[in-house]
Amino acid sequence: MSFQNTLAYAQSQDQADPLRSFRDQYHIPQHNGKDTVYLCGNSLGLQPKSARAALENEMVKWAELGVEGHFTGDNPWFTYHAALAPATARLVGAKPEEVVVMNQLTVNLHLMLVSFYRPQGKRYKILTEAGAFPSDQYALESQVKFHGFQPDDAIIEVAPRAGEHTLRTEDIVNTIQQHGEELALVMMGGVNYYTGQVFDMAAITQAAHGVGALCGFDLAHAAGNVTMQLHDWDVDFAVWCTYKYLNSGPGGTSGVFIHERHAHNPEIPRFAGWWGHDQNVRFQMKKGFTPMPGADGWQLSNGQILPMAVHKASLELFDEAGIENLWAKSERLTGYLEFLIKELNQPKEALEVITPAEPSARGCQLSLLVHQNGRQLFETLMANGFILDWREPNVIRVAPTPMYNTFEDVHRFGQFLAAHFNK
Structure with a gap:
């Protein structure tokens, strides 16, 4: 240039x-x-001018309709999360049924680790980048401890070479292959928060699958920043926040991607909640969890409508641009x-x-x-x-x-x- x-x-x-x-x-x-x-x-994206009106619209519905806002009017709250799926899918290169907006980032990361970090025998280790964002480090540390392992043993960190600040893809791939029989999961940031390096997610995913491990990414600094094709790259899962590049407000809601081969598998272990239960029989209040198909089946509670309204306003701008x-x-x-x-x-x-x-x-x-x-x-x-x-x-x-x-x-x-x- x-x-x-x-x-x-x-x-x-x-x-x-x-x-x-x-x-x-x-x-x-x-x-x-x-x-x-x-x-x-x-760190925090600017406020869309359309956010206030979007938020006010839901406040008016709450005032005028009360609980009936769940089922009447434009974008009923009962299915509000579904209205966010198409634009979310376009942002990360996914199918609409592979994404859901819910909770916050680290909550979602823990939910994904419950489902996709399943240590068995000698395959119990997690590979990540050295200097990952602290929330990722803490989540991985606590998850391996929950399974009875010590972080110093169960977590493998890939560091830059001496005198360098960023990771080489070949070093990541080589480390995956070196520890292949021990790896249960490769879990990294899509973009490193400190250096701004975008990792080759396609190559890392391929290397992880090549040794029999699963692969997930924290896309906090990638969503709304870089183009991605999570479905085509065969990524197993990903999570992200929406308050940085996606401009959806401080402490805003979070996004989740789960590849369709997992998303449509009701047998995958998960922490269940009633909003992830089959919506056709949800209000029958019966025992026995039957997950919604797709990523929706990982929902716990009903949608955070006010943060989601701001996020919807932001997504409309991303769709337009x-x-x-x-x-x-x-x-x-x-x-x-x-x-x-x-x-x-x-x-x-x-x-x-x-x-x-x-x-x-x-x-x-x-x-x-x-x-x-x-x-x-x-x-x-x-x-x-x-x-x-x-x-x-x-x-x-x-x-x-x-x-x-x-x-x-x-x-x-x-x-x-x-x-x-x-x-």
Whole structure:
């Protein structure tokens, strides 16, 4: 890609952007009466302007209909989750019956581990990436302990090579093959939260299946960020949150993918709840759990209608924009950010991008390793209207999100960094 380090160039790119109108569909936080440069969609996405009306619509239904809102009006609450499935499936490359929106991410991860971490004999180990998000680490630790194993023995972590920050796919595959007879499950992030590396989920899944293990992913930093084909990749299960790139509100609901070969198997062990029970006889209140077909059969309780209403409003914008179009813009926008950082000509001892340079191996996040006074730089940026994300010990995560960020946003950030490092 050919870029230019000028405001005029950035503005020309914004004018030519076919997705430029979507920025107007979001509330941009203000700083001194002006739009902030919000580069933190990897932590909390911005509020869609349509979210308030969507939420108010359900509040009105609650006020006017009470309990009857479950069965009457547009999108009855009884089947509200089903209205989210088609758009959710399009986001992650799945069939509608393979996805369900419910609960929150770590709750869903535990539910998936109940079903898909089934240690037997010497096949009891889980492989994951070193430095996985803490919730994933804690979930895996507690699950192996629940089965009577010690985490130091039962959890295998794949770490980057000496002097490198990211994982090589060949090292992941080789480790899977090395421990093949012991592996019950490969469970990794789709995108590493710290480095922003997108893992080759297709290759990892194939390697796991090749040794007789199952394979699942935490897509918290992938859903709404990168294109995926979970069904075609033969992934066994995946979970994700919706409050980051999917802009569905703090503490928002979560998504689950379960491949159809599992989703339509009623014999798979699970923790059951009445909303996962056959809806045709659910209100007969009888003993004996009969799961709904598809991923719906993993539901526990009735849907979180208010968070789901916000999520539905957000999904409508993603459907309109198209995840492939967002990915194409993301590649250009993140590439422009990388170009501007390289223009600083800083030695690696001062500033280092630890996110992969290959566009296919990253989403819209670049992680900047600031070796000296990184926290001070972060606080200076925040004080000047740049909203970003700090991760210990010395990384600033910068995420130019294609749904609402602009080339001018990225250029302003680059100019500020240049002024900082050249003073």
